[in-house]
Amino acid sequence: MKKPRSERGAAAVEFALVLPILLLLVFGITEFGRAYYAQTTLSNAARDAVREMAIHNAQQNAIDRAVASASALGITAAAVAITPSDCSPPTGALPTAEAVITHDLDLIFFGEVTLTGKGTMTGxxxxxxxxxxxxxxxxxxxxxxxxxxxxxxxxxxxxxx
Structure with a gap:
């Protein structure tokens, strides 16, 4: 059975209308996955750094641990901030160390997004x-x-x- 002449090419037109929406959905899911991976990596690196600081009380070792933990993202020591620099407790108090790591992630559709990973631990x-x-x-x-x-x-x- 032949299609009427007036409906020829209708499937191609429908496909052309749906394709951009479908591609946007696929690329959006991919971009979200990249951003989620980067955020999880930053949070884990911050936890590793703050754990190193709380146990060994060595700020440079903690920074090195954070850089090594987030090596897939290519962060540098300048992106890692650990406070305080000395985790020795004041009298009668437990010391608390905090690590904050920032990273600029370049997304294809949404431009550059700044992500932050934080970790806190009692010393x-x-x-x-x-x-x-x-x-x-x-x-x-x-x-x-x-x-x-x-x-x-x-x-x-x-x-x-």
């Missing part, structure tokens, strides 16, 4: 205290287990690097 005294309690618990368990055996075992104290 090394709280972690050392927590680790000391865990260490004491491990030692007590090991003593109770090895006290029931006939062999003599020397307990090794767990230490942080």
């Amino acid at each position: 090394n005294n709280a972690l050392q205290h927590s680790s000391k309690r865990s260490q004491d618990l491990v030692e007590r368990v090991m003593r109770s287990v090895f006290a029931k055996t006939s062999s003599s075992v020397t307990l090794i104290r767990l230490t942080r690097r």
